Amino acid sequence: MIKIGITGSIASGKTSASKILSHKRGPLFSADNAVKKIYKNNKFKSLLSNKFNINTKSNLKNLIKKRILKNKKNIKKLEKIIHPLVRIEMKKFTKINKGKKKLFYEVPLLIEKKLMSYFDIVIFIKAKKQIRLKRFKENGGDTELFRILNSKQLPDKFKSKLSDHVVVNEKNFNILKRNLLRIINLYE
Numbered sequence: 001m002i003k004i005g006i007t008g009s010i011a012s013g014k015t016s017a018s019k020i021l022s023h024k025r026g027p028l029f030s031a032d033n034a035v036k037k038i039y040k041n042n043k044f045k046s047l048l049s050n051k052f053n054i055n056t057k058s059n060l061k062n063l064i065k066k067r068i069l070k071n072k073k074n075i076k077k078l079e080k081i082i083h084p085l086v087r088i089e090m091k092k093f094t095k096i097n098k099g100k101k102k103l104f105y106e107v108p109l110l111i112e113k114k115l116m117s118y119f120d121i122v123i124f125i126k127a128k129k130q131i132r133l134k135r136f137k138e139n140g141g142d143t144e145l146f147r148i149l150n151s152k153q154l155p156d157k158f159k160s161k162l163s164d165h166v167v168v169n170e171k172n173f174n175i176l177k178r179n180l181l182r183i184i185n186l187y188e
Contacts (some may be wrong), residue, residue: 002102002187003094003118007110008125009156010149011132011139013169013176017125018106020180026102027093031109034089035082044085051077065145072148083113102187111159112152123183124163126156127170 006021008014015030022028038044045060052074054063067074090105097103107115116122127135129150136146153159160166165183169176 001098001100002120003105004102004187005105005107005110005115005119005122006125007107007122007159007163008169009127009129009132009153009159010108010146011135011141012125012127013135014106014108014125016173016176017123017167017169017180018104020177021123021184022102022104025184026100026104027097028104028106029090029093030106031086031090032106034086037089038082038085044081047081048078051081068148069142069144072151075148075152083109109153111162112154116162121165121187122163123165123167123180124156124159126160126166126168131170 004021006014006018008017015032018028018030039061048054048060048064049056052064052067054060054067056063064074064078068078090107093105094103105119107113110116110119110122111124132150133143133146137143167176167179167183
């Protein structure tokens with residue numbers, strides 16, 4: 001089994017890259033999808049409501065975003081709760097799919113959380129900050145939230161050194177796909 005980690009800074013194109021790489025090659029674990037699933041859990045919602053002193057469980061994600069925008073220390077508080085839960089989901093995914101030839105993992109903070117040794121191959125998706133901000137805003141994101149989330153990430157130069165492959169995603173989908181297929185074909 002080959003475990004392939006796909007990472008990159010916020011709005012770099014990790015999701016698109018992950019879908020291209022895993023298509024008909026193996027199952028894909030998405031840390032972002034794991035987070036969405038975790039947010040549906042009522043125990044988790046109660047825990048967050050208590051930790052962030054929020055009286056309602058509806059629209060919890062948006063209320064927490066507002067708390068993070070007011071005080072960026074709240075992101076650390078959230079990460080301490082959610083990151084261990086995402087790792088549990090990642091381990092379950094690996095166990096369920098242990099008979100597959102290739103497993104793909106889209107993990108935004110793979111390098112920041114020092115998870116490189118978990119993977120056989122790490123692919124870093126990279127794009128200039130201005131391009132990523134534009135993409136983030138096009139998807140309904142806000143500039144200040146982008147700034148906060150981006151500040152949690154290590155510089156591209158550092159992440160590039162710790163990755164097996166670096167793919168620049170600043171042009172169009174077809175170029176991204178061609179570059180990714182070139183890499184994945186090395187492991188066929």
